[in-house]
Amino acid sequence: MTDTNTPALQLQGIVKTFPGVRALDGVDFDVRPGEVHALLGENGAGKSTLMKVLAGMYQPNEGRILIGGQPVQISNPIEAKAQGVVLIHQELSLVPEMSAAENIYLGELPRKGMGRVNWKELYARSNAILERLKCRFRAEVTVANLSIANQQMVEIARALTVDARVVVFDEPTASLTDAEKVVLFDIINDLKSQGVGIVYISHRMDEIFTLSDRITVLRDGQYRGTLTTAETDEDAVTRLMIGRSLDLSRNEAAPDFGKTMLEVRNLSCAPLFEDVSFTVREGEVVGFYGLVGAGRTEIAETLFGLRTPDSGQVFIDGQEVTIASAQDAIGLGISLVPENRKEQGLVLQMNCRDNMTLPQVHNLRAGPFLSNGAELAIFDKYRDKLEIKTPSWKQTAGVLSGGNQQKIVIGKWLSMQPRVLIVDEPTRGIDVGSKSEIHQLLRDLASQGYAVIVISSEMPEVLRVSDRIVAMYHGRVMREFEIDDVTEDSLVQAISGIKASEPA
Numbered sequence: 001m002t003d004t005n006t007p008a009l010q011l012q013g014i015v016k017t018f019p020g021v022r023a024l025d026g027v028d029f030d031v032r033p034g035e036v037h038a039l040l041g042e043n044g045a046g047k048s049t050l051m052k053v054l055a056g057m058y059q060p061n062e063g064r065i066l067i068g069g070q071p072v073q074i075s076n077p078i079e080a081k082a083q084g085v086v087l088i089h090q091e092l093s094l095v096p097e098m099s100a101a102e103n104i105y106l107g108e109l110p111r112k113g114m115g116r117v118n119w120k121e122l123y124a125r126s127n128a129i130l131e132r133l134k135c136r137f138r139a140e141v142t143v144a145n146l147s148i149a150n151q152q153m154v155e156i157a158r159a160l161t162v163d164a165r166v167v168v169f170d171e172p173t174a175s176l177t178d179a180e181k182v183v184l185f186d187i188i189n190d191l192k193s194q195g196v197g198i199v200y201i202s203h204r205m206d207e208i209f210t211l212s213d214r215i216t217v218l219r220d221g222q223y224r225g226t227l228t229t230a231e232t233d234e235d236a237v238t239r240l241m242i243g244r245s246l247d248l249s250r251n252e253a254a255p256d257f258g259k260t261m262l263e264v265r266n267l268s269c270a271p272l273f274e275d276v277s278f279t280v281r282e283g284e285v286v287g288f289y290g291l292v293g294a295g296r297t298e299i300a301e302t303l304f305g306l307r308t309p310d311s312g313q314v315f316i317d318g319q320e321v322t323i324a325s326a327q328d329a330i331g332l333g334i335s336l337v338p339e340n341r342k343e344q345g346l347v348l349q350m351n352c353r354d355n356m357t358l359p360q361v362h363n364l365r366a367g368p369f370l371s372n373g374a375e376l377a378i379f380d381k382y383r384d385k386l387e388i389k390t391p392s393w394k395q396t397a398g399v400l401s402g403g404n405q406q407k408i409v410i411g412k413w414l415s416m417q418p419r420v421l422i423v424d425e426p427t428r429g430i431d432v433g434s435k436s437e438i439h440q441l442l443r444d445l446a447s448q449g450y451a452v453i454v455i456s457s458e459m460p461e462v463l464r465v466s467d468r469i470v471a472m473y474h475g476r477v478m479r480e481f482e483i484d485d486v487t488e489d490s491l492v493q494a495i496s497g498i499k500a501s502e503p504a
């Protein structure tokens, strides 16, 4: 039996600075064998940075790391792995042109004589791990051809190749379906029962409370405390994290709405979605709720001109329109904040300001030059509105914390002043404090007359922001609810394909 009170690993007084940012300011953290230790904090609090120090990707300015009570030097990820410390990244770090197997064993491919790669062994071992993860693809497949969720599974598979002492999961569920989450939680419990220490980073309180034994909270790079999960609750954790409680109440029916801004009639794009009809009025937030894969993102993409429907009609402000490209959509006043910010929303190498003003470069031209003042004014406005944490507009977007990257994408589309704003999973990866600000922001936009569509897989989120909820199942609209009539049970039934048994 392992002694579960001696930490498997300790971080003491860790300080890490970047130009203009004190990301970690003397943080203590430890992981015991066989425990799940959740690490919590707002976007930019320093969670990922702390774990990158642990995994040898960053060298701390001060502080030390102890393994089994002994101070160690971890200079790079290979050394960390050799010490049994594995990090599963928040932002995927796979080589897209290579196979899943090559990614799983990157840097340590099994070899035979003359240093040649032993492909047979590589595929056999990789496929065994993928099977353990219940993946439905083979290790031979090229990573670029995998969905984001499956890429995440490859990332997780990587961690299972070593005899791990500590495994860090940095927001692993952000792009997983519920079924995949169940598999992941099984794996975590499995590792736990083998005495592996787990660090689990997530903004989802439900996951934190289901999985963790202890919770450590960071705030602005500082250690705020460690709580025993069984002895605390969400409200206490939230207060430690953001310094206040949150209003988690449901939205209340708004008094009245303006004219119909968007109307969709019998829109089909088989097999993704079929015969979809709905309306969104000025001042209204319509929530699209359903499981991952229900066709909601595809509808949004069709309305934004990224897919061509087989049939159906779209009306904007009473006029039938054809939306053949994103350009058309933008011209008609439709904005889409996409689900996957890294693929579709952000140019990671570009600075924050330019990312935000990218779609408007044409409008901001002053003669042959870009008007710097106008661009900066837009950036400043949405940085303040969304409380984006960055030392300057010049910061490369790729180094911002995950949630702050998402805020830049939202700011980009808000600054276009759309009439119809579609947001796809707007708060994925966003901390609870900023999340409620983004909810408020969506409500505010609606009350200013925008027509807003929110796609979300989180029930509390749709209940908090929507005036009306469209429940989807397998590409079809199952049911529509007014916010005052909806119950959690009826929503769950609708998105599981169960027809309403009685009139609502």
Ligand SMILES: Nc1ncnc2c1ncn2[C@@H]1O[C@H](COP(=O)(O)OP(=O)(O)OP(=O)(O)O)[C@@H](O)[C@H]1O
Residues within 6 Å of the ligand: 018, 019, 021, 022, 023, 041, 042, 043, 044, 045, 046, 047, 048, 049, 050, 090, 389, 390, 399, 400, 401, 402, 403, 404, 429, 431
């Ligand atoms: N390589 C880097 N260069 C400059 N600044 C960085 C770098 N990495 C992180 N930072 C900054 O350090 C701070 C902490 O970032 P970190 O990514 O650790 O936050 P986080 O707690 O993981 O947030 P999130 O929940 O959004 O993922 C942020 O202000 C971030 O912009």
Ligand SMILES: [Mg+2]
Residues within 6 Å of the ligand: 047, 048, 049, 090, 170, 401, 402
């Ligand atoms: Mg992070």
